Amino acid sequence: MSYPPIAGFMVLSAFIASFILGLSFFVAKLKPDGEKVSAYECGFDPFDDARARFDVRFYLVAILFIIFDLEVTFCFPWALTLFYSGLFGFYSIVFFLGLLTLGFVYEWQKGALDWE
Amino acid sequence: MFPFSVHSRFSYFSFFSNDLVSLLPEIFLVCCICLFLVHGVVFSKTGRILSTNVANLSILALVFVCILLCCSPGGNYLAAYSCFFEDDFIRIIKVFLLLTCIFCVTLSLFYIQLEKSNTFEYSVLLLISLFGIIAVLGANDFLSLYLGLELQALSFYTLAANVRVSEFATEAGLKYFVIGAVASGFYLFGASLLYGFTGCVRFSDFSLLLSHIAPAEVEGIFLAFFIFFSSFLFKVGAVPFHAWVPDVYEGTSLNVTAIFALLPKLALFGVITRLLFCYFFSLFDVWQFPFVLCAVFSFVWGSLAALGQGRIKRLLAYGGISHSGYLLFGVCSGTVYGAQGVVIYLLSYILSGVTIFCSLVGLRFSRVRYIADFAGLSLFSPGVAFAIAASLLSAAGIPPVVGFFGKLSIFLSALAGSLYVGALFGVLCSVISTFYYLRILRTIFFENGSRPLGAFFSFFGSYFSKELSFLVGFCAVLLFWIPINPRILFFISFYSSIGLIG
Numbered sequence: 324m325s326y327p328p329i330a331g332f333m334v335l336s337a338f339i340a341s342f343i344l345g346l347s348f349f350v351a352k353l354k355p356d357g358e359k360v361s362a363y364e365c366g367f368d369p370f371d372d373a374r375a376r377f378d379v380r381f382y383l384v385a386i387l388f389i390i391f392d393l394e395v396t397f398c399f400p401w402a403l404t405l406f407y408s409g410l411f412g413f414y415s416i417v418f419f420l421g422l423l424t425l426g427f428v429y430e431w432q433k434g435a436l437d438w439e
Numbered sequence: 440m441f442p443f444s445v446h447s448r449f450s451y452f453s454f455f456s457n458d459l460v461s462l463l464p465e466i467f468l469v470c471c472i473c474l475f476l477v478h479g480v481v482f483s484k485t486g487r488i489l490s491t492n493v494a495n496l497s498i499l500a501l502v503f504v505c506i507l508l509c510c511s512p513g514g515n516y517l518a519a520y521s522c523f524f525e526d527d528f529i530r531i532i533k534v535f536l537l538l539t540c541i542f543c544v545t546l547s548l549f550y551i552q553l554e555k556s557n558t559f560e561y562s563v564l565l566l567i568s569l570f571g572i573i574a575v576l577g578a579n580d581f582l583s584l585y586l587g588l589e590l591q592a593l594s595f596y597t598l599a600a601n602v603r604v605s606e607f608a609t610e611a612g613l614k615y616f617v618i619g620a621v622a623s624g625f626y627l628f629g630a631s632l633l634y635g636f637t638g639c640v641r642f643s644d645f646s647l648l649l650s651h652i653a654p655a656e657v658e659g660i661f662l663a664f665f666i667f668f669s670s671f672l673f674k675v676g677a678v679p680f681h682a683w684v685p686d687v688y689e690g691t692s693l694n695v696t697a698i699f700a701l702l703p704k705l706a707l708f709g710v711i712t713r714l715l716f717c718y719f720f721s722l723f724d725v726w727q728f729p730f731v732l733c734a735v736f737s738f739v740w741g742s743l744a745a746l747g748q749g750r751i752k753r754l755l756a757y758g759g760i761s762h763s764g765y766l767l768f769g770v771c772s773g774t775v776y777g778a779q780g781v782v783i784y785l786l787s788y789i790l791s792g793v794t795i796f797c798s799l800v801g802l803r804f805s806r807v808r809y810i811a812d813f814a815g816l817s818l819f820s821p822g823v824a825f826a827i828a829a830s831l832l833s834a835a836g837i838p839p840v841v842g843f844f845g846k847l848s849i850f851l852s853a854l855a856g857s858l859y860v861g862a863l864f865g866v867l868c869s870v871i872s873t874f875y876y877l878r879i880l881r882t883i884f885f886e887n888g889s890r891p892l893g894a895f896f897s898f899f900g901s902y903f904s905k906e907l908s909f910l911v912g913f914c915a916v917l918l919f920w921i922p923i924n925p926r927i928l929f930f931i932s933f934y935s936s937i938g939l940i941g
Contacts, residue, residue, distance in 0.1 A: 425476060428480065429476055438842060
């Protein structure tokens with residue numbers, strides 16, 4: 324396994340990326356104008372501040388999704404090797420799913436699943 | 440007749456009945472955690488506040504786990520396909536952990552009632568972190584130690600930000616999270632390098648490998664070992680990695696500070712001692728000098744930085760850094776006296792820590808945040824003043840209190856391990872740290888408070904619940920009683936250190 328070409332590629336890609344960015348940073352003439360730096364809203368004057376409030380419910384839904392998605396991900400290798408692990412493997416996944424079900428009961432009762 | 444018989448052609452591993460018996464305390468703890476979580480969340484739907492209920496239940500659960508642990512079959516054994524290991528040393532440290540956790544839940548119970556913090560999840564998170572800590576302590580495998588470490592760390596990040604309305608707590612939680620994540624990254628990097636260079640995943644394999652091959656022949660193992668170990672130094676708060684300790688200890692609420700100060704040090708010094716003495720002892724001449732440097736800088740830094748502190752929690756945090764330094768110094772001696780000294784010092788540290796934190800909880804209404812706020816305490820509450828005096832004298836290491844035996848054992852073991860200069864620095868820093876502990880005592884006993892007597896809003900004095908006052912009294916008296924009859928201390932430490940070596 325030859326590693327030097329990997330190092331060469333890393334250096335080359337870093338150089339190309341920094342060259343492209345650095346070129347626009349150093350060579351471009353900067354003449355900021357009121358119109359140029361304002362927020363873009365399809366050509367209209369900006370109605371409001373572009374920084375809107377972020378509903379934390381979206382973040383909560385994303386976190387819950389990632390937890391249960393990873394639970395399903397863990398079921399995939401289990402499903403492939405269930406024959407070889409037998410009854411012990413079955414009870415292991417039952418325990419794992421049971422623990423995550425407890426977490427599900429907790430978040431349900433806490434109202435994390437109620438949208439509004 | 441166990442239902443785990445395997446019928447397939449291949450049986451990679453099974454869960455034997457020995458594993459069930461040996462892991463019974465941990466299994467019981469997990470069942471209790473699940474039960475309390477569901478109980479808390481289902482029964483608080485009706486608007487009931489279950490924080491004290493679940494806290495009392497968790498004390499009960501911890502007492503039962505302790506009983507189960509004491510009834511475990513003795514000897515050394517590997518459990519669960521060599522993922523977990525238990526011997527006398529680990530069992531004794533687990534008993535210390537459980538007792539400390541019971542004390543911490545008792546003090547948080549009262550604190551929860553005072554502060555009207557109505558989340559029952561606090562106790563459940565504490566139990567989950569305790570389970571993670573026990574998993575760290577008994578791990579025989581890189582991955583099982585990492586799982587326990589992460590479980591403990593994640594619960595601690597959440598506990599640090601327990602007071603949701605306080606920016607200090609949020610900041611402390613965030614700082615602890617970022618720094619702890621970096622520490623876990625170091626752990627994984629070091630562990631993967633160690634596995635890559637040696638092919639061993641279990642710790643017991645390391646001792647076998649390194650006793651047959653000279654460590655210098657395994658390329659890269661020194662670097663991997665130091666990266667791996669720096670994660671433990673992070674979590675414990677030793678010197679190159681101590682920056683998070685004062686801010687996190689000060690920002691969190693008092694009950695959580697008590698947990699942070701007491702529980703991780705116990706388990707992590709158990710793990711550090713076990714790893715360094717049992718598994719990586721072949722690398723002794725490589726790790727002794729850098730860890731001695733860490734230890735010396737820890738207690739020098741802890742002693743010097745605490746001199747200028749005016750706030751009590753920050754001062755205790757820097758004191759905690761210097762205690763980590765002394766404990767690491769005892770481990771670095773490489774002798775069995777070092778392991779014995781670590782156990783004695785841990786016991787004295789826990790007793791003094793529990794006493795001081797319980798006293799601070801009892802003084803909650805008096806708004807003691809700065810050292811100057813202690814003035815006149817001996818007139819208003821002589822009992823609390825006595826307890827604080829006992830605790831701080833033990834932390835300083837002054838003779839009629841248990842802390843003296845801890846420091847004595849550590850320094851004698853260092854001399855036995857030929858660490859003369861380090862021991863000299865240790866004694867000097869001990870004297871320096873005595874100054875700021877005695878300054879607090881001077882403020883308590885010899886300064887007149889400027890608080891008006893009888894004014895409506897100036898309640899000064901202590902306010903304890905029955906259990907908390909019993910706990911404070913018990914620990915304070917124990918701090919003075921054990922030196923009168925230290926056989927139990929020496930027996931426990933000797934038994935555990937022999938269990939470590941043998």
